[in-house]
Amino acid sequence: MVNFEQIKGFVFDLDGVIADTSIYHSKAWRQLAEELGVTWTTELSNNLKGVSRMDSLNLILKAGGKESAYTEEEKEHYATEKNTNYLNLLKDMDASAILPGINDFIEDLKRHDYKLSLASASKNSPLVLEQLGLAKYFEKRVDPATLKHGKPDPEIFARGAEILGLKPEECVGIEDATAGIKSINGASELSIGIGDPKILNEADINFTDTSKLTLENIKQALK
Known part of the structure; x- marks a missing residue:
């Protein structure tokens, strides 16, 4: 050391x-997970900490057994949607x-x-x-x-x-x-x-x- x-x-x-800011990320990811029909859990929330946006989306899809359900283009769309939700939530941050x-x-x-x-x-x-x-x-x-x-x-x-x-x-x-x-x-x-x-x-x-x-x-x- x-x-x-x-x-x-x-x-x-x-x-x-x-x-x-994790509370805002969690809310935005949860909104998306529920939209995609993936059950939101505390474990899933914790696994997304410190992970990039696309890697987070892939973890959510994996948790729901939907790894192969979407094209890369569709994934980009959902990642962007999550970010829009997150930015809207951030407006109240000070x-x-x-x-x-x-x-x-x-x-x-x-x-x-x-x-x-x-x-x-x-x-x-x-x-x-x-x-x-x-x-x-x-x-x-x-x-x-x-x-x-x-x-x-x-x-x-x-x-x-x-x-x-x-x-x-x-x-x-x-x-x-x-x-x-x-x-x-x-x-x-x-x-x-x-x-x-x-x-x-x-x-x-x-x-x-x-x-x-x-x-x-x-x-x-x-x-």
Whole structure:
């Protein structure tokens, strides 16, 4: 594990780390799943965390035994429909959706001259950051449209370090999903999991919620 002094940058996931946008994603995906006749379950909802739009749609179709029921063109149509539903739900989002402690943590990182980037699979992340009032902190963002592989592949977090001009071992990745933790670890960055440690058991460091995400707590966890 790295020394605290080695850390120069933080690569953030968005959903479930910076803000709870997952509730909006879940609502939009559930609307679509029900339209397609697929039973919505908590397990299915959890499996979609941190996964790209098309991969999420394929997981829903698989859950309903409908993997071969639609053409690629039809799938694109449904993925677009979900995104339209999601954007409509997002209109009500503001800074109150920022998770506990995240504002203070980001301010503290900037005070200590750490570099920040965003590694979200969501193509809507620029809009979400604007709605939250946090866009100015995340000028460096991985464009998911440029990626060949989704999480758990390490590509997105490796790119998150690259756009900061840092080596992977100089970066911390922060995630709330198993696929994301695997991505961070695969990129050889220090992984911080936000959530249930039994589920995120591959994370180097675990905090049960964002309010515990502080530089001091990270420092202590690395001792």
